[in-house]
Amino acid sequence: MSSPAPAVPAGATPSSTANIFREKFSSGASNLFTSIALFLLSLLPKDFTEAILFTISIALIVIIVMLFHYTSINRRIINESRCYREKQESNIGSGIYKVTAYTTNGDELYEVLYDIGAKTYVITQKCPEGTIQNKTTVRVYDLKRRMVDKIEKILSCTKNYELNVKTPYYRGDPALVRFMEYGNSEFFDKLPL
Numbered sequence: 258m259s260s261p262a263p264a265v266p267a268g269a270t271p272s273s274t275a276n277i278f279r280e281k282f283s284s285g286a287s288n289l290f291t292s293i294a295l296f297l298l299s300l301l302p303k304d305f306t307e308a309i310l311f312t313i314s315i316a317l318i319v320i321i322v323m324l325f326h327y328t329s330i331n332r333r334i335i336n337e338s339r340c341y342r343e344k345q346e347s348n349i350g351s352g353i354y355k356v357t358a359y360t361t362n363g364d365e366l367y368e369v370l371y372d373i374g375a376k377t378y379v380i381t382q383k384c385p386e387g388t389i390q391n392k393t394t395v396r397v398y399d400l401k402r403r404m405v406d407k408i409e410k411i412l413s414c415t416k417n418y419e420l421n422v423k424t425p426y427y428r429g430d431p432a433l434v435r436f437m438e439y440g441n442s443e444f445f446d447k448l449p450l
Contacts, residue, residue: 340431356429356437357383358395360418366425367412369397371433373448376400380410387415393425396437398445405442 335341352373358366365383372378378397391412399406412420427437432444 339428354430354433356427356433358425358427358437360425361423364418366391366393366414366418366420367395367410369395369433369437371398371400373400380408382412382414384412384414384418387413389414389417391418391420393420396440398436398442400445400448403445405440 353370354373355368355370357368360366368381368383370379370381377400380395380397384391391414393410393412395408395410397406397408398404412418427434430444435441436444
């Protein structure tokens with residue numbers, strides 16, 4: 258049910274009624290503003306020592322909030338960044354690096370494993386063993402001759418991945434991914450072989 262309309266004083270016109278409501282509303286708003294202002298002023302310090310403590314406590318609150326904020330950003334980067342995860346998963350310092358080729362559907366095709374200490378590489382088939390021949394060209398870096406080679410590799414898989422039409426994408430150490438995709442041998446050129 259609707260509430261009854263407020264009583265209008267006798268002899269009041271509609272415009273004077275609107276003025277009465279405006280005065281009541283504005284006085285209510287000014288009372289609210291005044292009470293908020295008085296509350297905020299009561300929080301302000303009364304002497305120099307309180308001012309310093311107040312400033313330090315506000316600064317600490319701001320710093321703690323900023324630390325939580327940046328920590329959440331860093332955790333999100335660690336969880337979502339493919340390059341960061343791949344770099345952490347590779348055996349840094351062990352001299353063994355790997356990169357894996359995948360189809361656009363996410364199926365593993367092959368893996369190239371580099372042993373820097375032994376100056377060797379091994380190409381291993383990762384797709385499920387089958388009777389369908391998939392021929393591909395794999396870019397590798399010959400660590401003994403310090404040259405880029407392209408090796409023809411025939412993979413016997415359970416299905417045809419059309420590797421002559423669709424190029425694979427790579428996961429692994431970011432420097433090796435750049436080498437496999439773009440031929441950037443900067444990673445190998447910097448190695449003390």
